[in-house]
Amino acid sequence: MNKKTDTLRYDLVDSEDTIAMGNTLAQLIKNELKKGLIVYLHGELGAGKTTLTRGFVQGMGHKGNVKSPTYTLVEPYELNAWNVYHFDLYRLADPEELEYMGIRDYFGENSCCFIEWPEKGEGLLPKPDLILTIEYVGSQRQVTLESKTELSQLLLDKMLELPSQPFNTCL
Template identity: 40%
Template sequence: MSQSTATRLTVSSPEAMRELGRQLGRVLLASDERAQCVALEGDLGAGKTTLVAGVLSAAGVEGPIRSPTYTLVEPYSVATHSIYHLDLYRLADPDELEPLGVRDLLVPGAILLIEWPSRAGTRLPPVDLRVEIAYLEPATAGREVSLSAGTPRGVDILAEMLR
């Protein structure tokens, strides 16, 4: 039986989005062989940062989580991993990514959670898992979350999440 490379889910509330993030976080935290990269796409307010808050919650990070819109990168060190939350919304040009030192973050045990990855053009590392969040109509009905694997590790992440 082959493993799925994509799936779609309906998420009904911010708490359900956080729980999806916690589920993703548990899978990401189970591996520290190499850096893992998750790209988060969606309109403003769609729930990208809420999903990241769930990932961080799975890692034991407490307190409010805000998108690093102005700092661009927010690091979190937990027991076995370094988690980096990147928000590239303010990048005017993909060349602005280089001074952020993203390549230096790609060490075993690192987890990169990248909002607005399209702003980086082709300058990002290979994306293991792409998460696209779309509003359902009416917006109060929740969100559709599409998960797609971009690497063999991404296929494994999806398989673990769908168990």
């Protein structure tokens, strides 16, 4: 495999940029790679993890509300050929709770799983394809995408090939 980069960084000026980033990832998965993805989301409370996931879910074709699964642990979105699952494990008291909710059933060929606070499910979650970290940089945010599998490497390569993006690259 001819790797271009294992890591990309983008400046996200506002929530519209954050939603656009999620939408771009969705378009590449849906139209180019056509395979499910496991994404670990890292960042402080309020950094934009749910906002980015909202952009992804909408980019996959969901037309309704996209809410945070803070109290439900998971919000499912069944969209034609795709399933998107947004997990928020912040309130998880014990990783064993994931067994009780049937965590293994959520991961499949046509499933895209976005997992906030994945460290809370350590030992029970599958390995990620992509680690996405959102950090505050002044009044803006910076997102780092780190490839962990061949699939996510292809995703990053496709992002580099995009002619223009509504967010700023800062490799």
